[in-house]
Amino acid sequence: MSNTTHAKKDTIVPATIFLALYTIWAILVSSGNQIIHKFDQAVIGIICNTNPANIKFATTFTNLGNTSVIVLETIILFIILVVFKKYAYAFFTAGTMIAANGYNWVIKHAIARHRPYVHHLVAAHGYSFPSGHSVGSATLFGILIVLTILMVKNRAGKTILCIIWACFPLLIGYTRIFTHVHYPSDVLGGFLEGITFVLIGYSILYHYYLKE
Structure with a gap:
């Protein structure tokens, strides 16, 4: 157990x-509340444009959030943690990812929100809320932030990695x-869920492994 446990909080x-x-x-x-509609329209108006460079970046970078990529990255991270005998961190990683994405599948089908009725620049299937890319990436990189805080001792390095x-x-x-x-509300919902x-x-990791 780390000698810095006392600094960790639930x-x-x-x-x-x-x-x-x-x-x-x-x-x-x-419920289709107008707050959501206004939020979506406002954010779309700020973000979306037809700049070729932006389109190229968006259509390429979005692949990093594909389910197959997130799953592969999670498996690699899990294996690395097991190899270094960080078993609690490994199961924290796997358990959190499985729970988040499993729950996301249930909510997607419960709410059954259709995707925006405009031309999609990349292929997309299934329901819209919450964004699976947003849930997966927020969860995986959130886990990496937690692991960085727990395992990296150098303050500057820790800060840079977290950013x-x-x-x-x-x-x-x-x-x-x-x-x-x-929709922007799909993405924000995905972030909140992740x-x-x-x-x-x-919190589970803290109570069963980190807490003194």
């Missing part, structure tokens, strides 16, 4: 807050809106 309170925010957001989306990890889901979420395959599961997963 995340059940922020997890509860994010769960409440996500639940409210999902209810607003499923890099945080940029990936933000950019992937941006590409899902830009390519017209998701962060919620990371915080819940860490």
Whole structure:
């Protein structure tokens, strides 16, 4: 057990807050509330354009959030953690990813929101809310942020890595809106869901492994 355990805190309170925010957001989306409509239109107006360079970036970078890529990255991370005998961290990674993506599948089919009725710049299938790319990337890179905080001792290195990890889901979420395959509210919902599961997963890790 790390000798810095005393500096670690439980995340059940922020997890509860994010769960409440996500639940409210999902209810607003499923009910077709005007708040969601106005939010979507405002963000689309800011993000979307026809700049060729932006289109090339968005249609390429969005592939980093594909389910197959996220699953492969998760498996590699899990194997690395097992090899270095970080078993609790490995099962935190796998359990959190499985729970987040499994729950996302259930919610997608429960709400059954259709994707935007405009030309999609990349292929997309299934229902729209929450964005699977956003859930997967927010969960995976959220896990990487947690692992970085727990395992990297150098403060500067820790900060730089956390910033890099945080940029990936933000950019992937941006590409899902830009390519017209998701509404902004889908992406935000995905972020809220992913962060919620990371915080819940860490709370379990804290109580069963990190807590003194």
